[in-house]
Amino acid sequence: MGRWEPDARDRLVRAALDLFDEQGYENTAVAQIAERAGLTKSTYFRHFRDKREVLFGGQDELLGLIVAGIEGAQAEPLGMVEAALVAMAVTFSEERRANGPRRLAVIAGNDELRERDALKMAGFARTMVDSMLRRGVAELDAQVAAELGILALRRGYAQWLEVGGDFAEVARRALEEVRAAAREC
Amino acid sequence: MGRWEPDARDRLVRAALDLFDEQGYENTAVAQIAERAGLTKSTYFRHFRDKREVLFGGQDELLGLIVAGIEGAQAEPLGMVEAALVAMAVTFSEERRANGPRRLAVIAGNDELRERDALKMAGFARTMVDSMLRRGVAELDAQVAAELGILALRRGYAQWLEVGGDFAEVARRALEEVRAAAREC
DNA sequence: GTCTATAGTACGATAGAC
DNA sequence: GTCTATCGTACTATAGAC
Numbered sequence: 001m002g003r004w005e006p007d008a009r010d011r012l013v014r015a016a017l018d019l020f021d022e023q024g025y026e027n028t029a030v031a032q033i034a035e036r037a038g039l040t041k042s043t044y045f046r047h048f049r050d051k052r053e054v055l056f057g058g059q060d061e062l063l064g065l066i067v068a069g070i071e072g073a074q075a076e077p078l079g080m081v082e083a084a085l086v087a088m089a090v091t092f093s094e095e096r097r098a099n100g101p102r103r104l105a106v107i108a109g110n111d112e113l114r115e116r117d118a119l120k121m122a123g124f125a126r127t128m129v130d131s132m133l134r135r136g137v138a139e140l141d142a143q144v145a146a147e148l149g150i151l152a153l154r155r156g157y158a159q160w161l162e163v164g165g166d167f168a169e170v171a172r173r174a175l176e177e178v179r180a181a182a183r184e185c
Numbered sequence: 186m187g188r189w190e191p192d193a194r195d196r197l198v199r200a201a202l203d204l205f206d207e208q209g210y211e212n213t214a215v216a217q218i219a220e221r222a223g224l225t226k227s228t229y230f231r232h233f234r235d236k237r238e239v240l241f242g243g244q245d246e247l248l249g250l251i252v253a254g255i256e257g258a259q260a261e262p263l264g265m266v267e268a269a270l271v272a273m274a275v276t277f278s279e280e281r282r283a284n285g286p287r288r289l290a291v292i293a294g295n296d297e298l299r300e301r302d303a304l305k306m307a308g309f310a311r312t313m314v315d316s317m318l319r320r321g322v323a324e325l326d327a328q329v330a331a332e333l334g335i336l337a338l339r340r341g342y343a344q345w346l347e348v349g350g351d352f353a354e355v356a357r358r359a360l361e362e363v364r365a366a367a368r369e370c
Numbered sequence: 371g372t373c374t375a376t377a378g379t380a381c382g383a384t385a386g387a388c
Numbered sequence: 389g390t391c392t393a394t395c396g397t398a399c400t401a402t403a404g405a406c
Contacts (some may be wrong), residue, residue: 017345029401029402031401032267040371045403051402077370087263094197111304114304115301115304118300118304118306119299121303122299122303122306140362143336144336144363145370147332147335148329148367148370151328151329178329179370181325181326182329182370183330183367183369183370185330185333185367185368193393193394213377214375214377215376225396226378226395227396227397230378234378235377345397
């Protein structure tokens with residue numbers, strides 16, 4: 001493969017998923033991922049911070065969407081969270097859905113990856129809280145709304161992998177379920 | 186120091202906190218922690234899975250307390266979570282409170298440690314959910330209650346570090362605040 | 371693209387408790 | 389003697405510096 005073959009990042013993601021699937025995450029070296037993608041280890045580390053990151057790409061974009069969603073939402077905490085989830089929907093493509101189950105399986109089978117996943121979700125929650133604070137929401141209300149939002153995101157993601165369709169719609173329904181449960185706590 | 190000096194684990198924890206405080210987490214090697222504790226790297230890894238674990242000890246005990254608390258609680262999700270938090274209180278000693286601020290500062294300054302912290306909290310939540318499912322709570326209700334419980338645990342911990350006293354009381358109040366906020370979502 | 375530091379593993383040897 | 393905590397050493401792989 002040539003030096004300027006396009007989509008280096010995507011090729012790395014696909015190669016990593018394939019290799020993790022074939023031989024397990026622990027038994028796969030970064031150099032091997034790079035090799036299968038027709039690249040070198042150095043190039044890998046130019047695209048991803050570490051070995052795990054290849055499974056968690058696009059987080060910065062999602063954080064930006066969360067901020068934008070909350071900034072443009074109505075003045076009610078869970079309404080802001082809903083706007084954030086809806087804004088995130090643009091990144092939930094068909095290809096992402098196709099890779100989702102394999103990705104989840106790899107993450108579930110490894111502690112390091114579950115750590116990264118937990119931190120990622122905590123980062124989403126923190127960004128939601130910060131954005132809501134800037135909109136004048138009280139800290140406690142913002143924290144509660146954000147945690148419920150993350151729960152809805154998780155549940156919505158799992159459901160979306162199963163049924164497909166528009167992620168925004170699925171997430172909205174998931175959040176409504178979570179809100180109803182929280183109200184009768 | 187002799188081979189059988191007592192409290193090896195505690196010595197490692199203290200040495201680690203001191204070194205992380207003096208020179209930062211990244212600039213501290215495991216071998217250095219062991220050396221200051223009068224031990225070797227091998228012994229360190231007999232006590233802790235990895236470099237981070239020295240800041241997160243005692244998790245297994247807490248999981249057991251959560252399970253026991255929920256098993257013996259009344260048949261209402263947030264009541265079960267409250268019982269879990271109260272049961273955890275026995276591990277919140279004065280020494281732990283004394284080390285708390287330094288520990289939090291080290292964790293806040295490092296991504297790897299924040300990952301471990303996030304996974305630890307996710308583990309608590311998962312254990313709460315599983316225990317509640319065994320008590321017949323619906324999955325959604327259990328997940329919501331557990332997330333609210335983890336939020337109360339975080340807020341209660343921060344408050345307990347400030348004001349001290351009985352952790353059970355502080356956590357109970359924190360959970361009541363969180364519940365009130367959730368109900369008017 | 372090569373090299374270094376170090377996290378983390380594997381395993382046998384050893385020293386003390388019992 | 390057994391048991392267990394500790395030690396010593398050799399090893400691999402990752403993160404990152406040069």
